[in-house]
Structures are given as C-alpha cells and as structure tokens.
Amino acid sequence: KAGVTQTPRYLIKTRGQQVTLSCSPISGHRSVSWYQQTPGQGLQFLFEYFSETQRNKGNFPGRFSGRQFSNSRSEMNVSTLELGDSALYLCASSLDQGRNTGELFFGEGSRLTVL
C-alpha cells in the first residue's frame, strides 16, 4: 500500500508570491492533516480535513488555507508569502474509524524556502 505522497518535495518562492502544496493520503484514509515544521516552533498544527470539510484549525493567519477533494486528496495554499513561511510542510492521513485511533501517517513533506 502506497504511503502519503506530497508534492512538490522542494520549492523556492519569493516574498509576496503564493504557493500550493499537494497531498495524496493513504488509500482508504479520509482524514488529512497539515503541519508546519520549523526549527524554532517545532510541529505546528495547521488544519485537518475530513470528507471535504475543514474539521479542525490551528492558530495560523488567513493566508494559510486548504481544501480536500472527494477522493480525499488535499491541497494547502499560502498566499502573500513571508520569509517566516519557510518551513517543512507535512501532511498526515488517518483512518478516522470512529475516532478509535489517533495514529497519523506522515508524508516526507514539502520543503518551502521563501527568499
């Protein structure tokens, strides 16, 4: 069974631009979560989607947005990029079977550098 796939793996943008990152969850997983990882802040929760609906949201500005498609694939978008947005963006999927497990399966991340 294929794992969580994130694209692109690496990208470089300049301040003011916008970026879209993609995540394909493990087949059968309906919940997709996004995290931002930086050396200074660690793993920060961005948002979580289930059945195309945002179910949970972290404390990030409105420049960070996401969506989920009917096939459970998810995208996140960051507009008006700032230098501080440079980070590893991790996507994780889970089964969400009656909330009996919280195990998250992570992708390898998309490394964003903002110049």
Next chain:
Amino acid sequence: GESVGLHLPTLSVQEGDNSIINCAYSNSASDYFIWYKQESGKGPQFIIDIRSNMDKRQGQRVTVLLNKTVKHLSLQIAATQPGDSAVYFCAESLKTSYDKVIFGPGTSLSVIP
C-alpha cells in the same frame, strides 16, 4: 496557547543502554497521547500510544508511562541502538478531536556506538 513541552531537548546515550525521554503536557483535558519518531529527511513515524485510562503501555523495546497527576509522559527505549537516533515527539489530543494532534517541541536522541 496549546502546547506540550519537553524537559530535555537533547539526549545522548551509549549503545545498549536504556533511554528515557520525558514530556510535560499542559492540557488536562487531553486523553490520548502518542510518541512519534522523526528521522532526518523523513516525516514523523508512530511509535506507541496510550489512553488516559492507562498508566503504562509496552511495545517492542519501548514503554510509555503516563502520570496524569503531574501531567507527565515518558518514553523508555530498551537497549538503545544506533537506528534509534532521531528526534522524538510526544503529542496529545482530545477524545472529541483525535485528528487534532498537538506536538511537543521534540527531543533529539543521539546513540553513541
């Protein structure tokens, strides 16, 4: 804000010794706790979890201990191996929101051969 903190940011142990990684959590309403391991260049990987109705759970070479009285979580790794070198994160979530998992800052474990 929401946070789960660690007592030790770095830990070096001799190969074969036991490792203990500690974690303090702040939300007394959290009832599900997980340990993840992150190796360089990879996403975090699930190690072991524990629910708040338990105080100990064992896996293969790993044991998680939960002390709800002092809001403390620990991960014990027996006979630490070089392949255990990684960053370890504790994480917490609420029963009503298992898919909102809040991570601690992480502890870097370095195994000395």
